[in-house]
Amino acid sequence: MNKEIPYKIYLEENEMPKQWYNVRADMKNKPAPILNPATRKPITVEELTPIFCEELARQELDDTTPYIDIPQEIQDFYRMYRPSPLTRAYCLEKKLDTPAHIYYKFEGNNTSGSHKLNSAIAQAYYAKKQGLKGVTTETGAGQWGTALSMACAYFDLDCQVYMVKVSYEQKPFRREVMRTYGATVTPSPSMLTNVGKKINAEFPGTTGSLGCAISEAVEAATAQEGYRYVLGSVLSQVLLHQTIIGLETKSALDKYGIKADVVIGCAGGGSNLGGLISPFVGEMLRGEADYEIIAVEPASCPSLTRGKYAYDFCDTGKICPLAKMYTLGSGFIPSANHAGGLRYHGMSSIISQLYDDKLISARSVEQTEVFKAAQTFAKVEGILPAPESSHAIKVAIDEALKCKETGEEKNIVFGLTGTGYFDMVAYQKYNDGEMVDYIPTEEDLIKSFATLPQING
Numbered sequence: 001m002n003k004e005i006p007y008k009i010y011l012e013e014n015e016m017p018k019q020w021y022n023v024r025a026d027m028k029n030k031p032a033p034i035l036n037p038a039t040r041k042p043i044t045v046e047e048l049t050p051i052f053c054e055e056l057a058r059q060e061l062d063d064t065t066p067y068i069d070i071p072q073e074i075q076d077f078y079r080m081y082r083p084s085p086l087t088r089a090y091c092l093e094k095k096l097d098t099p100a101h102i103y104y105k106f107e108g109n110n111t112s113g114s115h116k117l118n119s120a121i122a123q124a125y126y127a128k129k130q131g132l133k134g135v136t137t138e139t140g141a142g143q144w145g146t147a148l149s150m151a152c153a154y155f156d157l158d159c160q161v162y163m164v165k166v167s168y169e170q171k172p173f174r175r176e177v178m179r180t181y182g183a184t185v186t187p188s189p190s191m192l193t194n195v196g197k198k199i200n201a202e203f204p205g206t207t208g209s210l211g212c213a214i215s216e217a218v219e220a221a222t223a224q225e226g227y228r229y230v231l232g233s234v235l236s237q238v239l240l241h242q243t244i245i246g247l248e249t250k251s252a253l254d255k256y257g258i259k260a261d262v263v264i265g266c267a268g269g270g271s272n273l274g275g276l277i278s279p280f281v282g283e284m285l286r287g288e289a290d291y292e293i294i295a296v297e298p299a300s301c302p303s304l305t306r307g308k309y310a311y312d313f314c315d316t317g318k319i320c321p322l323a324k325m326y327t328l329g330s331g332f333i334p335s336a337n338h339a340g341g342l343r344y345h346g347m348s349s350i351i352s353q354l355y356d357d358k359l360i361s362a363r364s365v366e367q368t369e370v371f372k373a374a375q376t377f378a379k380v381e382g383i384l385p386a387p388e389s390s391h392a393i394k395v396a397i398d399e400a401l402k403c404k405e406t407g408e409e410k411n412i413v414f415g416l417t418g419t420g421y422f423d424m425v426a427y428q429k430y431n432d433g434e435m436v437d438y439i440p441t442e443e444d445l446i447k448s449f450a451t452l453p454q455i456n457g
């Protein structure tokens, strides 16, 4: 059936997914339950709802319902920028002179520039439906804050973003996009919260961290009537919303009778990867098909390839629920790395369990080779990729070059999560030859593993 495959495979509006797919329902070994940090017992919906929206708390703990309806309002919003194209990388194949067929699912076609809008709009919708006034969140590099600002503007919700101070100062453009969409952006640590005041007093002049911004956002949500806290990655609800990526990809491939052999995604907290691979993994779990699935992470923050599978705190402030996951320890501070969205110490509990069950594999790559792959891709495919996305490009190119040696005509599919227009300082470093690779030593890791809480599970 593989006759004329267009450069871009689109779905018609009536072919768009109407439900998200909850891969946990098909997993024999479910992800370990998340724990209440106070009691260290599995957390309940009631215990989650002071912090999270009710429907999102339910989705977080639901590991039995395979398909969850996408509310019509969210489907309507998706139509503005979805389906995202599945592109056959004919030009990259030619450049690499490979017999492999390469496809990429491009999520950078919206103003936020990444896949994060897929979950932001869902989370804003449920907050609005619950009658809330607004939501609070943290942002590091700024992609999540931008996506959430857009989603809140659409549903007329107040959006308060705690942005890591160093990014707030160094990434003024992302900050201004958020403000243009009506969000309040506060550099963290701030003097608006108790935890912020405390950190400022303890570490005068600190430029902040993601863990600290999370603690501030959670405090702000609980301190204000009608506010909840939302998060852009790691959580199972986020991965669920991101399955729109994989469901579209699968339908588009099926439309042309294409069977993927290798599916590749970059992994920070695991949401885009989980969203892309869920429908494929579902077939594997049900014994219907087999795929090679590869998670790609930075060598500077190697949670899957060098982390421990253990219960850990999801935030440095240790106030969020504990999750069993591949982790480097919540105290792990990755070295300066330009793929900001991949600098998380842990990994989605779903991805962690799939990896532990050997349904997926993982590779770590160093940042200079990632930027080299990004440049190769940009030159032939016309898209300037985000540094995060370029981790997947790097491994897709490696796999295509292997096919060149073996002569195999594999179908390689990878997730291109976003564009890199706000990452030009990183590209500048690369172009100036000033980019360095840093890999944590065994000693670094042993030190941060020592901070893991002692919980059997």
Ligand SMILES: *Cc1c(COP(=O)(O)O)cnc(C)c1O
Pocket: 113, 114, 115, 116, 143, 144, 232, 233, 234, 266, 267, 268, 269, 270, 271, 272, 273, 341, 342, 386, 388, 389, 417, 418, 419
């Ligand atoms: C945030 C981000 C990522 C990583 O997040 P996941 O939850 O692992 O998907 C990857 N790519 C881009 C462009 C991002 O903004």
